[in-house]
Amino acid sequence: xxxxxxxxxxxxxxxxxxxxxxxxxxxxxxxxxxxxxxxxxxxxxxxxxxxxxxxxxxxxxxxxxxxxxxxxxxxxxxxxxxxxxxxxxxxxxxxxxxxxxxxxxxxxxxxxxxxxxxxxxxxxxxxxxxxxxxxxxxxxxxxxxxxxxxxxxxxxxxxxxxxxxxxxxxxxxxxxxxxxxxxxxxxxxxxxxxxxxxxxxxxxxxxxxxxxxxxxxxxxxxxxxxxxxxxxxxxxxxxxxxxxxxxxxxxxxxxxxxxxxxxxxxxxxxxxxxxxxxxxxxxxxxxxxxxxxxxxxxxxxxxxxxxxxxxxxxxxxxxxxxxxxxxxxxxxxxxxxxxxxxxxxxxxxxxxxxxxxxxxxxxxxxxxxxxxxxxxxxxxxxxxxxxxxxxxxxxxxxxxxxxxxxxxxxxxxxxxxxxxxxxxxxxxxxxxxxxxxxxxxxxxxxxxxxxxxxxxxxxxxxxxxxxxxxxxxxxxxxxxxxxxxxxxxxxxxxxxxxxxxxxxxxxxxxxxxxxxxxxxxxxxxxxxxx
Numbered sequence: 001x002x003x004x005x006x007x008x009x010x011x012x013x014x015x016x017x018x019x020x021x022x023x024x025x026x027x028x029x030x031x032x033x034x035x036x037x038x039x040x041x042x043x044x045x046x047x048x049x050x051x052x053x054x055x056x057x058x059x060x061x062x063x064x065x066x067x068x069x070x071x072x073x074x075x076x077x078x079x080x081x082x083x084x085x086x087x088x089x090x091x092x093x094x095x096x097x098x099x100x101x102x103x104x105x106x107x108x109x110x111x112x113x114x115x116x117x118x119x120x121x122x123x124x125x126x127x128x129x130x131x132x133x134x135x136x137x138x139x140x141x142x143x144x145x146x147x148x149x150x151x152x153x154x155x156x157x158x159x160x161x162x163x164x165x166x167x168x169x170x171x172x173x174x175x176x177x178x179x180x181x182x183x184x185x186x187x188x189x190x191x192x193x194x195x196x197x198x199x200x201x202x203x204x205x206x207x208x209x210x211x212x213x214x215x216x217x218x219x220x221x222x223x224x225x226x227x228x229x230x231x232x233x234x235x236x237x238x239x240x241x242x243x244x245x246x247x248x249x250x251x252x253x254x255x256x257x258x259x260x261x262x263x264x265x266x267x268x269x270x271x272x273x274x275x276x277x278x279x280x281x282x283x284x285x286x287x288x289x290x291x292x293x294x295x296x297x298x299x300x301x302x303x304x305x306x307x308x309x310x311x312x313x314x315x316x317x318x319x320x321x322x323x324x325x326x327x328x329x330x331x332x333x334x335x336x337x338x339x340x341x342x343x344x345x346x347x348x349x350x351x352x353x354x355x356x357x358x359x360x361x362x363x364x365x366x367x368x369x370x371x372x373x374x375x376x377x378x379x380x381x382x383x384x385x386x387x388x389x390x391x392x393x394x395x396x397x398x399x400x401x402x403x404x405x406x407x408x409x410x411x412x413x414x415x416x417x418x419x420x421x422x423x424x425x426x427x428x429x430x431x432x433x434x435x436x437x438x439x440x441x442x443x444x445x446x447x448x449x450x451x452x453x454x455x456x457x458x459x460x461x462x463x464x465x466x467x468x469x470x471x472x473x474x475x476x477x478x479x480x481x482x483x484x485x486x487x488x489x490x491x492x493x494x495x496x497x498x499x500x501x502x503x504x505x506x507x508x509x510x511x512x513x514x515x516x517x518x519x520x521x522x523x524x525x526x527x528x529x530x
Contacts, residue, residue: 011294019114027455027491033454035489037224042453043108045217048206049225050101053232055199055380056428057094057219059085065146067192068185072147073246075467080242099261100141100232105136109288115456119292121322121347124447125417128209130288132329135205139198140262146191151263152363153247153352158266180249188384212345212526214323214460300424301375301519303341310360310371315473316352319427321458325352325372339372350374350456354467357474360432361386377424386433389419390440397506400437401425402429403448406456408490410448418502427460431476438484444509446497461489 022288026040034041039046064087066075079087109129112118118126126349141159145152160173173346176182210216219225244256258267269277303316307330316339317325324345330336352361352372359370361383368380386400396415410420419442423429426449434445447468449461449478465487476485486508488501 015114015116015188018110018115022038022111022114023491027493028453033113034225035454037221037227038361038453039104039220039224039228040111042079042217042220042224043111044210045220046228046281047104048218048226049106049220049228050097050104051203052219053093053229057090058199058388061094062192062196065192067188069148069183072146072188073243073503076147077243080207080240080267084240085475088240089233089236090371092239093232095241095259096235098143099259102136102140105133111134111289113297116296119294119296121324121345123292124212125209126292127289128205129287130207132202132209135198137262137265139195139202139263140197142198143190143246144263146188146195147243148188148206148247148344149244150247150253151244151258153249154253155266156254157261158269162269162274162277163256165278172529177249182249186470201430213458214229214321246420248521257387259502266284284435286411302343302346302370303347303350303352304341304343306369307332307338309369309402311357312336312339312372312412313357315355316337316372318465319355319403319459320353320461321349321351321489341372347457348374349425349460350377350423351425351457351460351463353379354428354430354463356430358476361430361436362432374424374428377428379430382421382423382429382433383436384423386419386437387440390437392439392443393417395417396441397509398441399404399444399446399502399506399509400442401446401448401502402426402433404450404460405490407448408492412495413499413502423461425457426464427455427457429464431474434468434485435480440482444484444486444503444505446486446488446505448490450487451491451494454491483512 001312022040026038027041029038035041047478059078061076064079066072076091079091081088086394112122112126131217133470142153144155157174157177160177163169164174187525213421220228245255258264265277303324310330311325312330314327315336317327322345324342324347326340326342327337328340330338343353353370353374356371359368359373359379361379368378368383369381373379389400390398396417399418400408401413401418403422404426405422405424407426410422414420426447429447434447437445437504449464449489450456453462455461463472466477468485469485470476486501488498490498490501
């Protein structure tokens with residue numbers, strides 16, 4: 001029992017350290033790239049982008065490949081030497097995009113683990129992601145065999161020796177590579193079939209991995225794609241991917257240019273043993289599968305639907321980041337729909353409550369009941385809290401700050417002339433609350449949230465910006481003066497930026513200065529982010 005508690009505590013300690021380190025690196029990258037173009041905040045989209053590059057270049061290489069024992073090496077070599085300006089570049093893109101895909105895949109897994117995104121409503125995405133690692137490496141290792149140079153020969157022998165340790169084959173598979181005449185054209189036909197079939201399974205697995213997530217970023221931003229492609233092309237020109245000497249089963253390969261991203265397992269097997277390598281691989285896989293079952297914080301209450309106030313508008317369906325809401329026939333109003341929440345998928349973020357048209361505080365009800373709401377922070381309780389704090393504000397420049405509990409800490413901003421209200425996610429706040437606060441006596445309203453691309457619930461910062469700018473329902477009404485509104489997107493490490501933003505906002509209100517773009521998030525300005 002003590003050992004189990006120690007392991008859980010150690011796991012939490014390591015995760016906290018890793019999360020802090022990742023946060024710092026991401027924020028440093030924000031300075032140069034901005035949240036929308038920060039590759040570390042869009043690792044999933046980057047991985048899919050690299051996969052499309054691999055698939056596209058691979059289709060061309062397949063069309064020019066001579067699938068024969070004597071022609072396969074020469075056909076690939078012809079592309080690299082004689083057609084270096086096209087076929088050679090495509091081959092290099094295929095190689096480097098494969099390595100990049102594995103790199104971002106591992107970083108993505110590490111980041112999701114560090115942020116605790118592997119249990120609860122994220123359980124399915126984590127579990128379906130683990131087998132993808134095996135498919136990626138199976139496809140990558142098999143791809144090296146097709147070239148059939150000395151590196152392919154080394155990989156084929158090392159892989160079959162590793163497989164021979166398992167009780168799969170009746171005879172050692174490594175014997176097939178002992179003599180020059182031990183393989184024929186059918187071997188390469190099989191390799192091509194596997195190298196095409198496994199990526200198809202990978203694509204199917206990726207669909208399963210993300211199909212419970214709405215509005216998936218299948219591609220990163222255009223600027224990030226262009227910059228990434230330019231980097232790959234430059235790398236392809238400076239250091240093109242070339243074959244080693246042709247494979248010769250009569251000789252043992254001596255000097256090899258090893259791809260450590262994909263083929264690292266071969267030297268690991270050489271310096272240890274197949275038994276140890278398989279034990280490490282299976283133990284690591286089992287650990288990844290078991291992570292969601294470790295003790296973790298208790299799940300928050302999920303969104304609740306009130307049938308009498310749900311009009312079936314489907315806004316909550318459109319805004320839910322995790323496809324936790326479906327629309328079904330209303331039980332009491334024929335011809336109407338009603339939102340239904342899947343508790344296993346609900347992230348308890350409250351973004352759906354912020355999208356509900358009945359979540360306006362201007363409704364004349366003693367108790368405000370909405371179509372969909374969060375039990376732990378209902379719209380009625382939010383209205384009461386706002387009214388109470390507005391009544392307590394002293395004379396002066398009175399500001400109400402609505403802040404995300406997962407972003408910068410707003411509690412330190414509380415003052416006699418400043419009211420602070422912490423939210424589950426900024427996306428839970430209907431835009432009408434901004435107008436309600438201004439009509440209730442506030443001189444200005446500041447909304448804070450996680451940095452762009454860093455929302456723990458994926459879409460909270462995006463929906464908030466679009467609702468306030470009139471691009472998304474429910475919209476902030478046009479009669480609300482934007483000069484009395486300020487957005488600040490700040491992470492948990494940006495307390496100083498938040499305090500500075502509040503002071504600048506107060507100065508602007510007092511001097512009646514006009515901001516060029518009040519809805520432009522404050523944190524971007526010092527770094528000149530787009």
